[in-house]
Amino acid sequence: MSVPAASVTAGILEQVSYRFPKQLMLLWFVISVTNADVPDVPPAPLVAPTTRNMPLPAKLPLHQHHHRKYMSPQSAPEAGLAPSSPPYYGHLITSGHPPTSSNFSKPLMKSGSAPPDGRLENIAPIQSSAGAIPSGLPQPPLSPIAADCCKPDMVLKRGSGDDCHCVYPIKIDLLLLNVSQNPNWKLFLEELASELGLRVSQIELINFYVLSLSRLNISMDITPHAGISFSAVDASAINSSLTMHKVRLDPTLVGDYHLLNITWFKPPPPSEAPLASASPVAAPAYHFPASTSLSSPSKGHHSNLTLILGIGAGFLFVAILFVLIICLCTSHRGKTEAPPLVTEKRRVEDKVPVAGAGSFPHPSSMRFLTYEELKEATNNFEAASILGEGGFGRVFKGVLSDGTAVAIKRLTSGGQQGDKEFLVEVEMLSRLHHRNLVKLVGYYSNRDSSQNLLCYELVPNGSLEAWLHGIHYLFLLSGLVFGEPLNEGNLH
Numbered sequence: 001m002s003v004p005a006a007s008v009t010a011g012i013l014e015q016v017s018y019r020f021p022k023q024l025m026l027l028w029f030v031i032s033v034t035n036a037d038v039p040d041v042p043p044a045p046l047v048a049p050t051t052r053n054m055p056l057p058a059k060l061p062l063h064q065h066h067h068r069k070y071m072s073p074q075s076a077p078e079a080g081l082a083p084s085s086p087p088y089y090g091h092l093i094t095s096g097h098p099p100t101s102s103n104f105s106k107p108l109m110k111s112g113s114a115p116p117d118g119r120l121e122n123i124a125p126i127q128s129s130a131g132a133i134p135s136g137l138p139q140p141p142l143s144p145i146a147a148d149c150c151k152p153d154m155v156l157k158r159g160s161g162d163d164c165h166c167v168y169p170i171k172i173d174l175l176l177l178n179v180s181q182n183p184n185w186k187l188f189l190e191e192l193a194s195e196l197g198l199r200v201s202q203i204e205l206i207n208f209y210v211l212s213l214s215r216l217n218i219s220m221d222i223t224p225h226a227g228i229s230f231s232a233v234d235a236s237a238i239n240s241s242l243t244m245h246k247v248r249l250d251p252t253l254v255g256d257y258h259l260l261n262i263t264w265f266k267p268p269p270p271s272e273a274p275l276a277s278a279s280p281v282a283a284p285a286y287h288f289p290a291s292t293s294l295s296s297p298s299k300g301h302h303s304n305l306t307l308i309l310g311i312g313a314g315f316l317f318v319a320i321l322f323v324l325i326i327c328l329c330t331s332h333r334g335k336t337e338a339p340p341l342v343t344e345k346r347r348v349e350d351k352v353p354v355a356g357a358g359s360f361p362h363p364s365s366m367r368f369l370t371y372e373e374l375k376e377a378t379n380n381f382e383a384a385s386i387l388g389e390g391g392f393g394r395v396f397k398g399v400l401s402d403g404t405a406v407a408i409k410r411l412t413s414g415g416q417q418g419d420k421e422f423l424v425e426v427e428m429l430s431r432l433h434h435r436n437l438v439k440l441v442g443y444y445s446n447r448d449s450s451q452n453l454l455c456y457e458l459v460p461n462g463s464l465e466a467w468l469h470g471i472h473y474l475f476l477l478s479g480l481v482f483g484e485p486l487n488e489g490n491l492h
């Protein structure tokens with residue numbers, strides 16, 4: 001079975017049309033029409049199907065090139081131009097994915113999809129018995145609506161007569177998948193209206209777009225029966241019915257359908273009303289996306305932006321708070337610790353002789369003791385305080401003003417060079433810390449009087465020598481005999 005090239009091309013283009021903006025498709029159409037390979041073939045007149053209520057254009061010139069064709073009576077190419085406002089196919093709405101929220105997006109179909117001019121008024125509706133276009137393309141009846149008197153996004157309500165009764169519509173684009181050769185459009189509209197809970201008079205077929213011999217895209221305006229716009233409940237109900245495929249149409253008429261686009265136009269908010277009265281203001285329109293969610297992209301972006309800004313502000317606030325806390329802690333610590341530092345420094349400065357020219361720096365890490373303090377601790381270096389004597393001088397037992405028991409070694413004078421060596425040794429001893437080393441508590445040094453004293457932690461129990469060779473030895477032996485263990489503490 002051979003497949004007509006037109007069908008294949010149309011099928012491919014139908015697929016493509018879901019992915020490309022209508023402007024591109026329209027451009028393609030203009031090019032294809034302009035470069036039609038059968039330009040000499042005059043366009044065959046199309047006869048609209050029979051309908052009583054719907055006025056039809058008598059003859060719609062249609063380019064019979066076997067490609068997708070856009071047919072619009074209001075833009076009938078009398079001047080050889082392509083239609084100015086094709087229906088929007090940018091968003092394929094897959095029915096069966098019900099909306100999950102009542103949020104609506106910005107309109108994707110411009111209000112200009114309504115008949116832009118009054119040319120249709122010149123096309124007399126005809127009652128034709130022919131239900132199908134000779135070429136096999138069924139044409140739905142289109143409503144000749146002239147909406148010049150209406151504000152943007154509004155359409156003329158049918159039956160308003162000479163009165164310009166404009167309302168905000170819900171615009172719907174449907175892809176009819178299997179349009180019969182002799183469709184009863186009146187019945188189709190009646191069924192659609194019935195399924196949507198509307199009156200037939202509320203549905204206006206304003207445009208259609210032939211995709212293939214059996215596929216049509218139709219654009220409809222659904223006008224409110226009362227009032228100038230649909231309520232949110234009614235709009236949601238229509239949207240829900242279409243997206244959830246609740247609308248059951250006679251399959252012999254148009255087959256199944258896909259909801260391509262649905263846009264709900266509303267009056268502007270009351271705050272904009274004065275503006276609207278001054279100049280036409282585009283009404284807010286809500287596009288019902290066909291995806292699984294009805295959430296509005298713009299609202300989603302807005303909420304995302306708000307969320308990002310909120311998080312950013314939160315982070316900034318936390319960072320500022322953190323920095324403030326650190327600054328407060330630092331300043332507080334500086335305040336609390338500065339006085340002791342200053343006091344200690346002042347105390348040391350009071351005691352430690354200032355290194356003059358040619359003098360040696362005193363070790364900063366070791367406690368400097370005054371001579372008076374040492375003198376007092378050893379009761380003026382009385383003989384009774386002597387612990388022993390080594391190669392560098394006598395060692396006195398003493399108690400400092402704070403109660404620390406110490407052994408003060410009074411070095412014999414070593415001259416100025418001795419001062420230097422002494423200070424170097426003090427510096428070195430101050431850094432030595434070991435459990436087997438006697439801890440150096442402080443020192444005193446005076447270059448002028450050649451006095452150098454070292455103050456050690458007092459080691460009780462006498463010297464090792466005394467234990468080994470003196471009376472302590474007897475105590476040690478008795479301790480061993482009577483069970484007192486010999487431990488490290490006993491040996492100093």
Ligand SMILES: Nc1ncnc2c1ncn2[C@@H]1O[C@H](COP(=O)(O)OP(=O)(O)OP(=O)(O)O)[C@@H](O)[C@H]1O
Pocket residue numbers: 387388389390391392393394395407409438456457458459460462463
């Ligand atoms: N920290 C101390 N606690 C108790 N007694 C001590 C202390 N330091 C020294 N002595 C006593 O003073 C004596 C003299 O000690 P010093 O260190 O001056 O000389 P030494 O260690 O005996 O020999 P050298 O002079 O060669 O160092 C010691 O024998 C000891 O009895």
